[in-house]
Amino acid sequence: MRIAATADLHYSAQTQGLLKEQLGRVRDEADVLVVAGDLTNFGRPAEMEPLVNVLVRLRVPTIAVLGNHDYECGQEGELIRMMTSEGIKVLDGTGYERDGVGFAGTKGFVGGFGRGVLTAFGEPEIKAFVKASIDEAMKLERAMSQLQAAKRVVVLHYSPTVATVFGESPEIFPFLGSSRLAEVVDRHGAELVLHGHAHHGTLDGKTASGIPVHNVAISLLQAQQPSLAYRVFDI
Ligand SMILES: [Fe+2]
Ligand SMILES: [Fe+2]
Numbered sequence: 001m002r003i004a005a006t007a008d009l010h011y012s013a014q015t016q017g018l019l020k021e022q023l024g025r026v027r028d029e030a031d032v033l034v035v036a037g038d039l040t041n042f043g044r045p046a047e048m049e050p051l052v053n054v055l056v057r058l059r060v061p062t063i064a065v066l067g068n069h070d071y072e073c074g075q076e077g078e079l080i081r082m083m084t085s086e087g088i089k090v091l092d093g094t095g096y097e098r099d100g101v102g103f104a105g106t107k108g109f110v111g112g113f114g115r116g117v118l119t120a121f122g123e124p125e126i127k128a129f130v131k132a133s134i135d136e137a138m139k140l141e142r143a144m145s146q147l148q149a150a151k152r153v154v155v156l157h158y159s160p161t162v163a164t165v166f167g168e169s170p171e172i173f174p175f176l177g178s179s180r181l182a183e184v185v186d187r188h189g190a191e192l193v194l195h196g197h198a199h200h201g202t203l204d205g206k207t208a209s210g211i212p213v214h215n216v217a218i219s220l221l222q223a224q225q226p227s228l229a230y231r232v233f234d235i
Contacts, residue, residue: 007196037067037157163205
């Protein structure tokens with residue numbers, strides 16, 4: 001299966017034309033398209049509507065997770081409904097199998113990496129924050145447990161490893177993802193992990209057990225030579 005992957009489209013009327021042009025050939029190059037979150041800027045249905053139109057016209061099966069920007073207006077349920085009703089598979093702690101490949105997806109959350117992972121100690125506010133991070137890891141656990149397929153692909157918005165956020169300011173690393181997500185992936189095994197959110201991060205990394213992790217934020221892909229709107233992974 002050829003999987004085209006992108007993220008952080010941050011749809012706006014200004015980028016619609018460019019997006020249409022850049023994604024136009026995806027159907028010839030891939031069997032599925034993965035969009036790893038931040039489809040919109042502010043999570044408004046008015047942003048999602050034209051974007052869904054663009055995505056549907058690509059005529060390629062599309063799998064997505066939401067990103068933090070898609071939650072900004074508190075309309076994430078409506079965004080999911082809009083995508084789902086047009087046939088886009090939105091993963092939120094859920095799994096989906098297609099042609100022998102299992103996709104497990106969830107947004108993920110912040111929290112830091114390795115020895116820097118924030119733990120649930122002290123004030124209730126810290127405990128609530130850490131709980132949100134653990135809850136997303138548990139959603140991924142549930143999604144991965146659902147899959148029967150031998151080949152699995154994990155789709156996240158936040159990074160599961162520090163390796164693919166290098167390039168961003170070190171001060172914000174803890175807000176770019178959480179290695180709690182990678183622990184789940186390593187326990188279950190996967191062919192690869194796709195994520196976005198770190199717009200100026202690093203393309204490729206690995207989890208502790210060596211599972212490839214790819215940051216497919218579109219701004220990072222567009223900064224490559226030649227400039228790309230998505231990357232295609234053959235599994
Ligand atoms: Fe983003
Ligand atoms: Fe984001």
